[in-house]
Amino acid sequence: MKPAKFTYHTPDSLEAAFQLLGEYGDEAKIIAGGQSLIPVMNLRLAQPEHLIDINAINGLSQIREEGDIITIGALSRHREIETSALLKERLPLLPEAAMRIGHLAIRNRGTIGGSLSNADPAAEWSLMAFLMDADIEITSARGTRMADITDFIQSVYTSDLSADEILTAVKFPPIAPGEGWAVCRISRRAGDFAIVSVATTICLDTSGAIENLRLCIGGMDVTPVRISHVEHAAVGQMPNEAWIKSAAEVASGIGSPESDMHASAEYRREMAAHLTAEALREALKRCGGGA
Amino acid sequence: MEHTKGKNDFTALGKRMPRTEDHRLLTGHGRYIDDIDVPGALHACFIRSPYAHASILSINSTEAEDMPGVIGIFTGKDLAEWTTSLRMAPSIEGVKPVEMTTLPIDKVRFHGDLVACIVATDRYIAEDALELVEVDYEPLDPVTNMFKAQDAGSALVDETLDTNLVSHQTFATPDVEKVMAGTDRMIETNFSEHRQTHLPIETRGIIAEWDAGREHLRIHVGTQAAHPYRTAIAGRMKLSESQVTVISPDVGGGFGQKIALYREELTVAALARHLKCAVRWREDRFENLLAASHAREDWVRTRAAVDENGKLKALSLEIVEDFGGYCFYPANYLARVIAMILSGPYKLDHYAFDVKVVLTNKCGNGPMRAPMAITSWIMEGTMDAIARDLNLDPVDVRRINMIREDEFPYQMASGETLEDINPFETMEKGLSIIGYEELRSAQAADRERGIYRGIGICNVVESTTYGSKFYKSAGIPGSGHESAWVKIEPSGAVRGAVGISATGQGYETAFAQAIAEGLGVDPLEVKIEIGNTDIAPYGMGSRGARGGTAGGGTAYLAGLEAQKKVLAIAAKMLALNTADQLCMKEGKVWRCIKDDWTETELTLADIARTAYLDPTKLPDGMEPGLEVHKAYDPPPMTYSNSSHFCQVSVNINTGEVTFDRYLIVENCGTVINPLIVEGQQHGATIMGISGTLFEHVVYDENGQNLTGSLADYLIPTAADVPELEIVHMHTPNKRTPAGIKGMAEGGVMGAIGAVSNAVSDALAPFGITIDKHPITPDALRALLRNKS
Known part of the structure; x- marks a missing residue:
């Protein structure tokens, strides 16, 4: 469990990082928190010849709101998101999701940019980004481009990031005042990757009917999946138990889950239904500004 | 035993004092293998088989050997020149003799098995070289199922045997068949434990230094049994025991994984001698999970003949155990003890067992805290099965069958004798603390509301300390004795050493x-020195729960003997004819005059000074100095007992099990240190829960180990386990020093049974009984799905 030989670079600006990327291309890997990369390097499943550490680059770890868009710098640690006063007020799902990532030591190091670049389908940030239609800011020597999360995360551990590019920020819309939300998951132990996770936001109109619904499920396919036909059909519906059950049933049929040693495909389908119902109930309780 | 005093007479024993070693361990001043610097030491790493079962056709290491920093690459043929094979051929009926070379030569027997050893100037280079070695394998049929392994046409794990059935032992009391045949009710119950591993925080590791001038081998290795380890390694390297020093420094856990001399360690030691240089090896976590030692994996069936009241008339036991690919221990070693002590706290006259142990293409098994862990689940699960079958309360079935206080000593059908235990009392005490009757009413009301809670009870009779006579009668090689010395230096400083080695206890x-x-x-005032074969006397190591009775008991006897000599000198110095009216207390000599004890002027330091520096003042004929050596062989078997009570809730939607309450009522006799006993209860019970709910070594049908990291081999965090309530009782053992009984493994036994029985109880409305581990959410949902 010792990594293969590599050269370690610590650029202090994006420009310097781009220059290194330009020089080494596919032979280089960006390292931020290192919570996924270092273990696979120690197992020699990854053997980059150059490691470009971006931690010394300033300006990549802010969390700020501008014109109804919340921008989270790629180097923001999970722990910073978990404890951000701005996010607790404007986008409380994110601190809630951050709390479930690993353990404190992991959250102190791991970054949102690293997690999304890694495109682990079970990661909390993938689920959040899909739920909220986050935009990914990608920068290279050629300039800055924005990518929709559904274009950015393509499959298991596969993201749309060229060898010369760095993920620099993630942009989320905040939730509306009174909008209900919930993040539910099941894992074998506290701190494990979720077997199945469900996140939702619900807006009700003054009559109590659904005005807007987001519903996203992880662990059922190669990326998190938005259950768009439930979202569309929900508009104007009264959110009663019958509706919750029908939504849960749809959720159980989503994707093509695989069996592994921690959960069979059948179990994942059952949990998809169970967690969807739980999440919808919890979000409805929060609607209208309730806790 | 003559030295046994009443519990209340003790001052040092039973004292709730913080562990003196903890300051260094908790402040980062412990010295584990990696903390020991040896300048110039070379690093070893091992090439391991990617196949479960394969012939080794060739090994091409030319390119790797040319790498700068690589010292050499060594194969099984090389090691066979420098070391002897391990022949495991105890004269035990039913156990087949087997032999293994230091490294495999012609074929590998499990995924992760050893192929060759690379030595380089550092571990990074060694692992770089590993990628350049080409090994040509011819895959063979993998034997991965212990039942199919017994088929006539099965591939053979060990070709020197004509079968994979490496051990088969049976036993029957004279009338068992007759009684079974004459009983109306026969209740059959199955139990199956899955494969697990010990998972010490510190993996295996060794530093071997060969002093070419003195022809002496010095080894630092984390071991539970430093002296037997020295005997083994000296024998296999054809050295005298006087040429080997084994030092076991602070050790980050053993749990049974650090008893045997492993092939990697022997290879490293042999290479240190061959290369005339220090060589070190640290096992990484991947290797530890794949290839250190595994445990458990068995299938068990009981058949209980009972009357209409649930009274047990006869019992038969079948065990099939998957032992893996190699025998580091006699193959009957683990399963045999289960069979010997099975009936535990219950009366049983007629008993039979059939115990089979099978070789497969998996990592070799070894004892893991507790080797007989499944015993209590089998017996208590059988009690629950009887209750279910006859529609009786499980507590009533236990009551009707349990040995009462006035029936001890009780000779079990297997021949073992139980004494000085109180299972009926611990069970009744626990039942009253948890409010059993009220829990049952609440359970019924909860079920009406769709809440499924279960109560699991497990009464444990823990075999703790194995005396030499037990080994002999069980047909297991080994001695149960222990030894200690006490040396009081001229200043009065007290040093003590015990042969047994510590791994964190x-x-x-x-x-x-x-x-x-x-x-x-x-x-x-007593400084203990353990874990160094040049300092400590020869001891049998830390295993079972022998630290208390064998280790502590021998230490106590050595202390008594030292006091005897001290007082003899004191008597002379006080001009008394006899030491009968003297005793030592807090380092001073006390004298009894007319039933009144008073302190004299004499201190231990005064006496020590006399003993060493003024020996003409010693009693006639007494040797100068103050040194005592004591060896002690405990009774054939010492037992402790406990009763575990576990209440769980099962979420039938998710299959998740959560703990509502966990109570242990335990009796381990005279306690040396209550803090340590509680720590052992916590550790053992959580280990049992962990194995029942989480830990699982998974092999696929081709023998590939799928659990090579701690992301896949799960152990619970503090958030996943219950708080434990522990109630202590103290019935001293009449035959051991100070009445010490030992404990450390019973918690594992109790937890396995209590948790399993609780989950079965919770799911009784669905007709579900747990007969297989681990109890995962996925597995519980599958059971519920099939029942609905």
């Missing part, structure tokens, strides 16, 4: 208390 504190009690000094 707090022996330094416990043994100091035991010697202090015997000698009559403050425990903090």
Whole structure:
């Protein structure tokens, strides 16, 4: 469990990082928190010849709101998101999701940019980004481009990031005042990757009917999946138990889950239904500004 | 035993004192293998088989050998020149002799098995070289199922045998068949444990230094049994025991994984001698999970003949155990003890067992805290099965079958004798603390509301300390004795050593208390030296739960003997004819005049000074100095007992099990240190819960180990386990020093049974009984799905 030989670079600006990327291309890997990369390097499943550490680059770890868009710098640690006063007020799902990532030591190091670049389908940030239609800011020597999360995360551990590019920020819309939300998951132990996770936001109109619904499920396919036909059909519906059950049933049929040693495909389908119902109930309780 | 005093007479024994070793361990001043610097030491790493079963056709290491920093690459043929094979051929009926070379030569027997050893100037280079070695394998049929392994046409794990059935032992009391045939009700119950591993925080590791001038081998290795380890390694390297020093420094856990001399360690030691240089090896976590030692994996069936009241008339037991690919221990070693002590706290006259142990293409099994862990689940699960079948309360079935206080000593059908235990009392005490009757009413009301809670009870009779006579009668090679010395230096400083080696149990504190009690000094005045074969006397190592009775008991006896000599000198110095009216207390000599004890002027330091520096003042014929050596062989078997009570809730939607309450009522006799006993209860019980709910070594049908990291081999975090309530009782053992019984494994036994029985109880409305581990959410949902 010792990594293969590599050269370690610590650029202090994006420009310097781009220059290194330009020089080494596919032979280089960006390292931020290192919570996924270092273990696979120690197992020699990854053997980059150059490691470009971006931690010394300033300006990549802010969390700020501008014109109804919340921008989270790629180097923001999970722990910073978990404890951000701005996010607790404007986008409380994110601190809630951050709390479930690993353990404190992991959250102190791991970054949102690293997690999304890694495109682990079970990661909390993938689920959040899909739920909220986050935009990914990608920068290279050629300039800055924005990518929709559904274009950015393509499959298991596969993201749309060229060898010369760095993920620099993630942009989320905040939730509306009174909008209900919930993040539910099941894992074998506290701190494990979720077997199945469900996140939702619900807006009700003054009559109590659904005005807007987001519903996203992880662990059922190669990326998190938005259950768009439930979202569309929900508009104007009264959110009663019958509706919750029908939504849960749809959720159980989503994707093509695989069996592994921690959960069979059948179990994942059952949990998809169970967690969807739980999440919808919890979000409805929060609607209208309730806790 | 003549030295046994009443519990209340003790001052050092039973003292709730913090562990003296903890300050260094908790402040980062412990010295584990990686903390020991050896300048110039070379690093070893091992090439391991990617196949479960394959012939090794060729090994091409030319390119790797040319790498700068690579010292050499060594194969099984090389090691066979420098070391002997391990022949495991005890003269035990039913156990087949087997032999293994230091490294495999012609074929590998499991995924992760050893192929060759690379030595380089550092571990990074060694692992770089590993990628350049080409090994040509011819895959063979993998034997991965212990039942199919017994088929006539099965591939053979060990070709020197004509079958994979490496051990088969049976036993029957004379009338068991007759009684079974004459009983109306026969209740059959199955139990199956899955494969697990010990998972010490510190993996295996060794530093071997060969002193070419003195022809002496010095080894630092984390081991539970430093002296037997020295005997083994000296024998296999054809050295005298006087040419080997084994030092076991601070050790980050063993749990049974660090008893045997492993092939990697022997290879490293042989290479140190061959290369005339220090060589070190640290096992990484991947290797530890794949290839250190595994445990459990068995299938069990009981058939209980009972009357209409649930009274047990006869019992038969079948065990099939998957032992893996190699025998580091006699193959009957683990399963045999289960069979010997099965009936535990219950009366049983007629008993039979059939125990089969099978070789497969998996990592070799070894004892893991507790080797007989499944015993209590089998017996208590059988009690629950009887209750279910006859529609009786499980507590009533236990009551009708349990041995009562006045029936001890009780000879079990297997021939073993139980004494000085109180299972009926611990069970009744626990039942009253948890409010059993009320829990049952609440359970019924909860079920009406769709809440499924279960109560699991597990009464444990833990075999703790194995005396030499037990080994002999069980047909297991080994001695159960232990030895200790006490040396009081001229200044009065007290040093003590015990042969047994520690792996985190707090022996330094416990043994100091035991010697202090015997000698009559403050425990903090006793410095304990263990884990070095040049310093400590030959001991049999830490295994079972023998630290208390064998280790602590011998230390106590050595302390008493030291006190005897001290007082003999004191009597002379006080001009008395006899020491009968003297005793040592807190390092001072006390004298009894007319039933009144008073302190004299004499201190231990005065006596020590006399013993070493003024020997003409010693009693006639007494040797100068103050040194005592003591060896002690405990009774054939010492037992402790406990009752575990577990209440769980099962979420039938998710299959998740959560704990509502966990109570243990335990009786381990005279306690050396209550803090250490509680720590052992916590550790053992959580380990049992962990194995029942989480830990699982998974092999696929081709024998590929799928659990090579701690992301896949799961152990619970503090958030996943219950808080434990522990109630202590103390019935001293009449035949051991100070009445110490030992404990450390019973918690594992109790947890496995209590948790399994609780989950079965919770799911009784669905007709579900747990007969297989681990109890995962996925597995519970599958059971519920099939029942609905």
